[in-house]
Amino acid sequence: MKKQTGMNAEKVYRLFIYVALITLSVSIIVPVAWVFLASVKQNKEFYGSPWAVPEGFYFQNFIDAFQKANMGTYMLNSMMVTALALLILLVVALPAAYVLARYTFRGSKLMNSLFKAGLFINVNYIVVPIFLMLLGGDTFLQDQFGGGFLLDNLFVLAVVYAATALPFTVYLLSSYFQTLPSTYEEAALVDGAGYFKTMIRIMIPMARPSIVAVILFNFLAFWNEYIIALTLIPGPNKTLPVGLMNLMAAQKSAANYGQMYAGMVLVMLPTLILYIIVQKKLTQGMTLGGLKD
Amino acid sequence: MSKTLEKRIFIFVCTVPALILLAIFMIVPTVEVFRMSLYKWGGFSNNKVFVGLDNFKILWGDINFIRSLQNSIVLIVFVTLITMVLAILFATLLTREKMKGNGFFRIIFYIPNILSIVVIAGIFSAVYDPATGLLNNLFALFNLDHLQKMWLGDQKIAIYSIGGALIWQAIGYYMVMYMASIANIPESFYEASALEGAGRIRQFFSITLPLIWNNIRTTLTFFIISTINLSFLLVQAMTGGGPDGATEVFLSYMYKQAYTNSSYGYGMAIGVVIFLFSFALSAIISRITNRDVLEY
Numbered sequence: 396m397k398k399q400t401g402m403n404a405e406k407v408y409r410l411f412i413y414v415a416l417i418t419l420s421v422s423i424i425v426p427v428a429w430v431f432l433a434s435v436k437q438n439k440e441f442y443g444s445p446w447a448v449p450e451g452f453y454f455q456n457f458i459d460a461f462q463k464a465n466m467g468t469y470m471l472n473s474m475m476v477t478a479l480a481l482l483i484l485l486v487v488a489l490p491a492a493y494v495l496a497r498y499t500f501r502g503s504k505l506m507n508s509l510f511k512a513g514l515f516i517n518v519n520y521i522v523v524p525i526f527l528m529l530l531g532g533d534t535f536l537q538d539q540f541g542g543g544f545l546l547d548n549l550f551v552l553a554v555v556y557a558a559t560a561l562p563f564t565v566y567l568l569s570s571y572f573q574t575l576p577s578t579y580e581e582a583a584l585v586d587g588a589g590y591f592k593t594m595i596r597i598m599i600p601m602a603r604p605s606i607v608a609v610i611l612f613n614f615l616a617f618w619n620e621y622i623i624a625l626t627l628i629p630g631p632n633k634t635l636p637v638g639l640m641n642l643m644a645a646q647k648s649a650a651n652y653g654q655m656y657a658g659m660v661l662v663m664l665p666t667l668i669l670y671i672i673v674q675k676k677l678t679q680g681m682t683l684g685g686l687k688d
Numbered sequence: 689m690s691k692t693l694e695k696r697i698f699i700f701v702c703t704v705p706a707l708i709l710l711a712i713f714m715i716v717p718t719v720e721v722f723r724m725s726l727y728k729w730g731g732f733s734n735n736k737v738f739v740g741l742d743n744f745k746i747l748w749g750d751i752n753f754i755r756s757l758q759n760s761i762v763l764i765v766f767v768t769l770i771t772m773v774l775a776i777l778f779a780t781l782l783t784r785e786k787m788k789g790n791g792f793f794r795i796i797f798y799i800p801n802i803l804s805i806v807v808i809a810g811i812f813s814a815v816y817d818p819a820t821g822l823l824n825n826l827f828a829l830f831n832l833d834h835l836q837k838m839w840l841g842d843q844k845i846a847i848y849s850i851g852g853a854l855i856w857q858a859i860g861y862y863m864v865m866y867m868a869s870i871a872n873i874p875e876s877f878y879e880a881s882a883l884e885g886a887g888r889i890r891q892f893f894s895i896t897l898p899l900i901w902n903n904i905r906t907t908l909t910f911f912i913i914s915t916i917n918l919s920f921l922l923v924q925a926m927t928g929g930g931p932d933g934a935t936e937v938f939l940s941y942m943y944k945q946a947y948t949n950s951s952y953g954y955g956m957a958i959g960v961v962i963f964l965f966s967f968a969l970s971a972i973i974s975r976i977t978n979r980d981v982l983e984y
Contacts, residue, residue: 409785409787412781412785412787413787415777415778415781416778416781416782416787416789416793419774419778419793419797419859420793420796420797422856423796423797423799423800423856423860424796424799425822426811426812426814426815426822427799427803427811429811429814429822430807430810430811430814433814441820442820444820444825445814445817445820445821445822445825446822446825446826446829486705487705487706487709488706490701490702490703490705490706491702491703491705491706491707493702494698494699494702494703495703498695498699500696500699506703506707509707509710509715510706510710513710513714513715516714516718517913517917519917519920519921519939519943520718520721520939520942520959520962520963521714521717521718521720521721522943523943523946523947523952523955523956523959524716524717524718524720524721524724524956525713525717526947527720527952528716528717528720554709554713555713557709558709558710558712558713558714559713559714561706561709561710561714562710562714565706589694589698590694590695590698591698594702615802618804619802619803619804619805619806619807620804621804621805621806621921621925622920622921622924622943626947636804636806636807637806639804639806639807639810640806640925643806643809643810643813643925655810656810659807659810659811662804662806662807663803663804663807666802666803666804667799667802669802670798670799670802674795674798
């Protein structure tokens with residue numbers, strides 16, 4: 396008899412856990428799924444209950460978002476900036492991380508502490524000084540050559556993204572390089588391969604897992620970033636999240652709900668697809684670095 | 689070419705580009721924040737006047753800054769407490785209780801973390817909308833009309849609504865962190881304590897919590913830093929500090945002064961104060977929570 400109640404208590408307990416887990420899951424899935432449904436609703440449907448199912452599949456929202464709200468152009472801009480920033484970041488960070496992990500030389504200690512200190516600098520604090528610096532540069536170029544190009548420049552934006560991601564990336568990569576055995580590179584150097592060849596042909600391919608982690612984290616960071624883009628690109632060449640912000644602000648007066656939710660889908664769809672493909676790597680890699688902007 | 693020269697060139701070529709980028713876009717702007725906070729600069733005139741610590745004196749009497757300080761502290765406490773309790777609870781349940789669908793729940797809980805803050809702002813504008821919002825209509829569905837609120841319009845609760853969105857965003861991230869360290873605790877500890885008759889709750893407080901204490905301490909610093917940063921990004925995209933300054937936080941006030949208002953010097957003084965505040969708070973909390981580390 397006593398055993399019977401014990402079994403029941405256990406069952407109730409497990410049921411209770413499932414209720415808690417499912418409640419949290421629902422509170423996460425429902426708002427995200429709702430945006431997807433809302434993106435195919437017609438404008439008039441938004442005046443009824445928000446819990447109503449879409450009457451049809453109104454794809455015109457996406458066409459409007461692309462054409463009228465310029466989201467197509469913004470999407471191309473975002474892709475370009477993200478790809479370029481990742482490329483610059485890897486080209487600059489990989490050699491630096493490798494050298495810092497493997498060689499001691501005059502100034503190597505200072506360099507290490509500089510990058511470590513960079514981990515504590517958050518970009519939200521320094522975005523205005525960066526803006527002023529570029530503005531000053533533009534004024535100078537204007538006076539000297541009659542035209543500045545530092546603000547409103549997607550390439551400069553990509554460089555700033557790469558630079559602000561450097562401390563974390565160098566930290567992550569160089570701690571990975573330190574775990575690799577040095578016998579490979581010793582063998583390569585003895586065989587007569589130069590330093591550059593050893594690094595590019597042997598060491599960088601061996602660091603592939605950490606490179607994948609770096610690309611994943613920074614893809615999400617660059618694609619989703621908006622405050623630097625908002626500050627450094629005052630002109631029409633916006634990135635996708637800034638474009639979405641404009642849509643959200645415009646919606647308050649014009650009430651183009653469908654278009655706005657279509658814009659939200661455009662921003663989050665690439666990250667969701669990537670997440671579904673690599674979710675294991677992402678949650679595992681997180682404990683590798685364990686830092687957050 | 690000698691080997692040492694070759695090596696020097698190699699080291700130089702590898703490190704200099706990274707150093708240049710770091711110096712131009714991180715070190716110099718950081719130094720500038722501190723330097724500019726000592727100048728009166730901005731508005732319509734473009735001349736800088738050195739004013740010493742005047743900006744900080746003005747700051748002390750600036751009622752709007754005090755308000756943003758209060759809001760930020762409310763958010764840090766509110767978001768940290770709730771997120772931490774929920775994240776530890778769910779991490780324990782998922783790791784210790786061998787539930788079916790463990791992997792599935794983990795994938796779902798982490799989703800908010802990969803969304804852009806702008807998207808989260810959009811989602812929660814839809815959730816909190818007073819007339820057509822998901823939350824108020826959900827209450828209406830269950831006949832709980834008295835719970836309906838002006839989530840972002842009411843000055844008293846707007847800051848907690850922002851906090852709700854931040855908690856929604858953060859739970860999965862911290863849960864995954866705690867899961868990793870709970871999974872590292874040897875199973876034998878739990879088996880031994882079960883033989884001694886310790887129940888789940890006793891096990892949680894005597895084994896799990898003490899052994900992940902160091903991890904919890906680290907995340908406390910993360911909570912302070914990320915709440916200050918993310919609340920700015922969210923407020924900027926969602927309410928712009930309104931209604932009437934009710935959701936103004938530290939960095940949104942700094943951005944408003946330094947960028948929108950062009951009072952660069954004053955804005956940077958705010959930045960310095962926020963930076964020192966978050967640094968001091970992290971140090972104090974790290975000091976208070978210091979316990980002897982349990983080894984296993």
